Amino acid sequence: MIQRAFRTYFTASATLAAGLVLSGLVVSAPAHAQDSTEPSAPATDAPATADEPKPAEAAPAEQPAADAAAQADARADADADVGVKLDTKAAVVTEAATTETAAPRPGEPPARYGNANEWKLVPYGQVKVDAVRDSTQSFFDAQQPYLIARPGTYKGEHGRTTMVAKDSRLGLFIGAPQFGAIKSYGKLEVDFFGLAPTDAKENDLLVMGPIRIRQGFIRMDNPIVDVLFGQTHDLYGWGGYFYPATVAFLGVPGEIYHRNPQLRLERKFALGDLEILLAAAAVRPGQRDSGIPDAEGGLKLAFNGWKGASMSGFSRPSVVPISIGVSGLYRWFEMPAFRTDPGTQSVKQNGQGIALSAMLPVIPAKSIDDKGNALTLTGEFSTGKGDADMYSGLDGGSRLPLLPNPSLAAPQPVYPGGIDPGLVTFDRAWSLQPINWQAFVAGLQYYLPIAGGSAWISGVYSQAKSNNIKSLTPQASYGAIFTKMEYIDASATVAITPAIQFGVSFQTLKQTFGDVSQPTPFFGTQATNFPAGLPVVQGTGGVAASARNNRAQVTMAFFF
Amino acid sequence: MITNSIKSRIAKLGLVGVPFSLTLLAALGTGCTQDRGCAELGTCGGQVPVGQWELAECDAQGHCGAPRHPVTDPTADPLTTDPAQVDLTKLVICDGQGLNCGTPIPATGKFPVSHKSCSEDLYEPQTDPRLLGGEIQPARVQAIEPALFDWCDELVAGSGTKIDLEPAVFFYESAPIGRAFVKYKPDDPAHPERGGDFSAGMTRTGTYALDFPATCMRAFGASDGKPLDPVNDPMGATGNVCKQLEFQLETEGVGAGAYFNVTCDPNNGAAANRTTPIARRAGMPVDPYGCVCMYDLTSTGGPAGRYQMSDSHTIVHLLSGGFPTEATFCNKGTSLELTGAHGSYLFNLKGLRTMDLLKTGP
Numbered sequence: 001m002i003q004r005a006f007r008t009y010f011t012a013s014a015t016l017a018a019g020l021v022l023s024g025l026v027v028s029a030p031a032h033a034q035d036s037t038e039p040s041a042p043a044t045d046a047p048a049t050a051d052e053p054k055p056a057e058a059a060p061a062e063q064p065a066a067d068a069a070a071q072a073d074a075r076a077d078a079d080a081d082v083g084v085k086l087d088t089k090a091a092v093v094t095e096a097a098t099t100e101t102a103a104p105r106p107g108e109p110p111a112r113y114g115n116a117n118e119w120k121l122v123p124y125g126q127v128k129v130d131a132v133r134d135s136t137q138s139f140f141d142a143q144q145p146y147l148i149a150r151p152g153t154y155k156g157e158h159g160r161t162t163m164v165a166k167d168s169r170l171g172l173f174i175g176a177p178q179f180g181a182i183k184s185y186g187k188l189e190v191d192f193f194g195l196a197p198t199d200a201k202e203n204d205l206l207v208m209g210p211i212r213i214r215q216g217f218i219r220m221d222n223p224i225v226d227v228l229f230g231q232t233h234d235l236y237g238w239g240g241y242f243y244p245a246t247v248a249f250l251g252v253p254g255e256i257y258h259r260n261p262q263l264r265l266e267r268k269f270a271l272g273d274l275e276i277l278l279a280a281a282a283v284r285p286g287q288r289d290s291g292i293p294d295a296e297g298g299l300k301l302a303f304n305g306w307k308g309a310s311m312s313g314f315s316r317p318s319v320v321p322i323s324i325g326v327s328g329l330y331r332w333f334e335m336p337a338f339r340t341d342p343g344t345q346s347v348k349q350n351g352q353g354i355a356l357s358a359m360l361p362v363i364p365a366k367s368i369d370d371k372g373n374a375l376t377l378t379g380e381f382s383t384g385k386g387d388a389d390m391y392s393g394l395d396g397g398s399r400l401p402l403l404p405n406p407s408l409a410a411p412q413p414v415y416p417g418g419i420d421p422g423l424v425t426f427d428r429a430w431s432l433q434p435i436n437w438q439a440f441v442a443g444l445q446y447y448l449p450i451a452g453g454s455a456w457i458s459g460v461y462s463q464a465k466s467n468n469i470k471s472l473t474p475q476a477s478y479g480a481i482f483t484k485m486e487y488i489d490a491s492a493t494v495a496i497t498p499a500i501q502f503g504v505s506f507q508t509l510k511q512t513f514g515d516v517s518q519p520t521p522f523f524g525t526q527a528t529n530f531p532a533g534l535p536v537v538q539g540t541g542g543v544a545a546s547a548r549n550n551r552a553q554v555t556m557a558f559f560f
Numbered sequence: 561m562i563t564n565s566i567k568s569r570i571a572k573l574g575l576v577g578v579p580f581s582l583t584l585l586a587a588l589g590t591g592c593t594q595d596r597g598c599a600e601l602g603t604c605g606g607q608v609p610v611g612q613w614e615l616a617e618c619d620a621q622g623h624c625g626a627p628r629h630p631v632t633d634p635t636a637d638p639l640t641t642d643p644a645q646v647d648l649t650k651l652v653i654c655d656g657q658g659l660n661c662g663t664p665i666p667a668t669g670k671f672p673v674s675h676k677s678c679s680e681d682l683y684e685p686q687t688d689p690r691l692l693g694g695e696i697q698p699a700r701v702q703a704i705e706p707a708l709f710d711w712c713d714e715l716v717a718g719s720g721t722k723i724d725l726e727p728a729v730f731f732y733e734s735a736p737i738g739r740a741f742v743k744y745k746p747d748d749p750a751h752p753e754r755g756g757d758f759s760a761g762m763t764r765t766g767t768y769a770l771d772f773p774a775t776c777m778r779a780f781g782a783s784d785g786k787p788l789d790p791v792n793d794p795m796g797a798t799g800n801v802c803k804q805l806e807f808q809l810e811t812e813g814v815g816a817g818a819y820f821n822v823t824c825d826p827n828n829g830a831a832a833n834r835t836t837p838i839a840r841r842a843g844m845p846v847d848p849y850g851c852v853c854m855y856d857l858t859s860t861g862g863p864a865g866r867y868q869m870s871d872s873h874t875i876v877h878l879l880s881g882g883f884p885t886e887a888t889f890c891n892k893g894t895s896l897e898l899t900g901a902h903g904s905y906l907f908n909l910k911g912l913r914t915m916d917l918l919k920t921g922p
Contacts (some may be wrong), residue, residue, distance in 0.1 A: 135592045151594040152680025152911065157903065159593065272881045402710040406718070409728055427775030428711050428847060471845045474711045475771040479683030508592075515683060545681055550592035 244443025308361020351386020386434030395422020602890030605873030719781030
């Protein structure tokens with residue numbers, strides 16, 4: 001009876017999920033710029049938040065579909081521990097249910113091959129609520145790299161409390177029957193961080209989260225090379241594998257965290273316990289008008305003989321092997337010449353980046369149910385130019401400069417642009433230059449020896465800085481850019497049940513701006529007093545202006 | 561069984577932890593605001609501060625109102641020392657002759673600036689007037705990003721008679737207060753309910769540097785070797801584009817903020833001239849065919865109106881033509897400390913938080 005009840009539940013879930021996912025695709029289609037690439041209008045930005053899918057949901061992207069069912073079995077076992085008998089196999093939807101879900105027209109079954117019971121349809125996701133208290137009024141939900149309000153300003157000295165359920169997610173994993181040597185499956189995943197209209201009220205913005213597509217891809221695994229076509233985490237940074245554990249929204253400042261439509265090829269080699277994964281991808285261009293897709297590639301080594309516990313962002317922990325990864329990005333930019341009327345003249349530039357990532361279980365975990373005392377270190381170092389968008393909406397405040405106006409035309413001529421801010425800009429010689437960023441993220445997570453590691457603490461330190469954003473910005477705008485970010489957080493999480501986690505976190509983010517503080521003390525008013533010059537200029541107090549936002553966050557999530 | 565028992569306890573812990581954590585959240589959030597740039601001065605109150613008050617004179621060590629003393633450390637002489645290398649802690653405040661140091665000397669008309677007012681360091685970008693017609697913002701849409709400005713500060717350096725076909729625009733509203741007085745008159749005995757009159761004079765001062773890239777200086781036809789004053793003295797001295805610009809800026813230094821003592825030099829990295837160390841310190845890259853210009857800003861003005869005592873340590877300034885403002889004060893007889901009350905700006909002057917004044921007249 002119980003099993004039947006759950007089967008009914010999952011059937012209904014599948015139907016609902018498919019409907020939501022499909023409608024989500026339609027609704028969120030204009031909001032494809034996920035992870036926010038338009039900080040000039042923060043009121044409408046969809047924060048790129050959201051942590052990486054929990055291991056059970058990440059598995060289908062990396063393993064044959066059958067593995068997902070095995071993981072589902074394991075999850076069901078875990079659920080049994082708390083007295084809930086969850087027949088996860090019920091998630092494999094019956095033929096009738098599938099037919100009902102996918103039928104394009106009443107009475108006509110969809111064209112489909114294979115036996116219906118060979119298809120797998122697994123809904124998954126999370127219901128998540130976040131309560132956030134900020135010390136400044138600078139952010140919405142995620143600590144996106146918008147400029148922090150300065151001390152001395154109203155927003156810089158008054159706090160803000162935000163409560164959202166928008167980081168809830170709904171995903172659908174669909175596995176098709178094996179066709180020859182090809183195992184094929186697809187994945188659709190949405191959350192509620194879609195872009196709100198520009199005239200949305202605060203209530204609308206926080207309560208009515210539009211659906212946003214997070215992942216949607218097709219994958220074909222075969223003995224020669226695995227193919228993925230669709231939107232998922234970028235290969236640059238090996239998205240999904242090396243995220244730090246934190247209650248904070250991902251990506252944390254300085255972390256490569258981005259999803260993109262892509263065509264990816266992967267090949268995995270196994271040498272005993274050593275697993276080698278090679279991948280290359282053609283990715284949506286950072287600037288569509290460049291006409292050339294970005295190129296990404298990576299190598300990941302994992303040793304399955306040494307495993308530890310890891311939580312990606314705020315998700316269910318999993319047992320992962322010690323791993324290191326290196327990945328790279330190369331991209332092209334092409335824009336009209338910086339002229340009032342450039343004709344067909346264009347200027348070109350390249351962007352690139354390289355990232356090193358590591359997952360280091362210092363004290364290994366025995367199993368997912370016995371991970372007490374496990375200690376794991378995560379790390380990522382990245383450096384690049386013209387790759388700011390890979391860091392969850394980072395732009396440093398940089399904007400393309402205005403055109404000079406030698407003809408004194410009115411109105412002022414406007415440069416057409418055609419690129420998201422923060423990637424490239426025109427320097428003082430009006431040459432197109434990429435903006436450089438260098439960042440690292442270090443994370444530590446420790447699972448307390450209580451109830452098999454059902455409670456754990458974690459901390460993250462990260463830093464991002466640019467060595468040329470200031471020299472690429474007109475002096476009058478130094479105060480509108482930041483050259484460096486430093487971020488620290490400390491989190492504590494408890495798994496109340498295997499499906500429900502509760503976490504608290506304290507996060508602090510400091511930005512260092514392009515201008516510097518006023519001199520103190522202040523010398524001289526009239527240069528006639530000091531004909532050769534005063535030891536003072538604008539902001540030469542010697543201390544770079546900065547601002548800080550402190551955040552306390554409480555989160556609870558139900559994973560299914 | 562044991563495991564389940566432990567997990568049950570964890571579950572209870574989690575349920576108890578929710579309200580606890582929410583409380584913690586509020587506590588953490590409210591207690592972790594940023595430190596204000598200007599600390600509040602004294603609020604002891606005291607007698608109604610009738611009289612004239614001026615900014616206190618302080619030296620580099622923060623000793624205000626100290627006896628006059630000359631420059632004692634020759635290595636700190638700003639005339640000969642790269643400002644980046646100056647040990648500010650060894651500097652004292654003097655006039656141009658290095659004689660009158662340490663206290664206000666209003667009689668000379670050269671008020672050495674050292675003072676103890678404090679203004680918040682607000683980023684106040686200049687507004688580009690060209691955008692007003694070209695990019696009018698629709699209602700409810702945020703104003704254009706402040707970083708949207710051009711490399712030339714609107715300067716168009718052409719090949720015409722004057723080098724600056726379109727002059728540069730620069731004015732910094734958030735400049736610190738360099739000199740100030742506040743005068744409180746006693747109540748009118750016939751109408752004590754009206755309160756007394758007050759007036760204040762504020763001078764925002766500072767020495768600023770501007771960076772003009774080579775493209776701004778030369779791309780539109782300007783070239784070296786032309787007369788500095790082609791209108792009045794076409795056969796006179798010639799100079800490079802920087803000196804030509806210097807002359808024009810000097811003669812046009814009026815407008816939103818007055819600026820004078822303009823010097824412009826090539827941004828060539830040479831250590832000898834006045835501007836290069838300044839440019840380096842401000843983070844400007846070397847640009848040999850461009851110019852770095854320095855100017856002194858003096859913008860004078862001030863509020864006036866009536867004042868009333870709100871309580872024993874708070875004055876309400878009823879500004880003529882402005883919203884009333886409150887200030888806490890501490891009148892010690894010879895000195896007066898004023899602070900914008902409740903986080904407000906003093907006299908509604910943007911950024912100004914506190915003033916430490918000395919009594920200089922009845």
